[in-house]
Amino acid sequence: MTPKDITAFQTTFLTWYDANKRDLPWRRNHDPYLVWLSEVMLQQTQVQTVLPYFQRFTQALPNLTALAAVDDAQLLKLWEGLGYYSRARNLKKAAQQLLADYDGHFPQTASELENIIGIGPYTAGAIASIAFEEVVPAVDGNAYRVFSRLLADDFDISQSKARAHFAQEIQPLLPKKRPGDFNQAVMDLGSSICTTKDPACLLCPIQAYCTSYQTGSQLDFPVKTKKIRQKKVQLIALVIQNDQGAYLLQQRPEQGLLGGLTTLPLVALDDLDLAEQTKPQAIQAYFAANYDLALTQVQDLKLKPVVHVFTHLHWTIHLFAAKLGDPQADVAYFPGYFVPKAQLGNQAQATLQKKLLKRANLSKK
DNA sequence: CATACGTGGAC
């Protein structure tokens, strides 16, 4: 495109945005705190899913000071069900970091924003352009789709170099004024018109500039070679009641899958030594060896297994029940605690845990 | 550079 074409392209695109932009709660002002929070919530997550979480979160924690001081239990409760829980933990760390090292003010350039935990190249570009009008691209999945098609650019977006590559391609197309609106226009176009399957090219405001449209090759872009495989894992979830009728929950480590959340005690079948037909004995031995905890009456509840799929894992979970060998036994070596049935919902629950409780008929109502 | 990290929805 010539400089003149680029100017016309920008004007056309921004005019379309002005007329068609979505009314989203984080677009009502350019408060960097709200822009930041929305961008983190939106990482790998759709707008419709984020909306109620954003509402609750901002109501409970309206600014950096509140977020920095929130206790972890409340933080996770606000995030429960949204997934990628390290995002929540990193938000709090970042708030503390901003208060301690930045006087409570966000740095105003993408380059500096990337030094904040949880802010990568995309989010840095989004905050810098939207909240501070820095002329930088925000290269996310929408940008890959829109610009790979616009430019018929076959760079493989599976490669880690892709982000830098497309940033370089996009930079000359960015308007000096309203770079944030331009980036948000890309997102709205990508979610409504320039969609993965069946893009609505006839409604596209920048169709005239789109190289792939001219050759009918829209669906060949973006090029993506990598495929994700889900590892299949069989597990057992245990319903263990003490003599007060409370249920044992397992506290997961801060780092890793479902970090910091509680679930029914889980054992991967890989971790059991004995053969399939002796599962109860194997579970008993496992708890004795790993947690110094004696279980009795371990039995298969023979319920339909709970299936839960993560990005990279496919879990099939069989529900078992058990009793404590000694009702007075302390569970000091077990990473968890007993919770009365009525209070099971008080802790932050991953969707997985909600499924387990429902299958075991332990949910409220 | 590859892998870990959630969930819900579309087809």
Add this chain to the structure above:
DNA sequence: TGTCCAAGTAT
């Protein structure tokens, strides 16, 4: 049922 996708980042 299986597969892929959706405003990515940390390690």
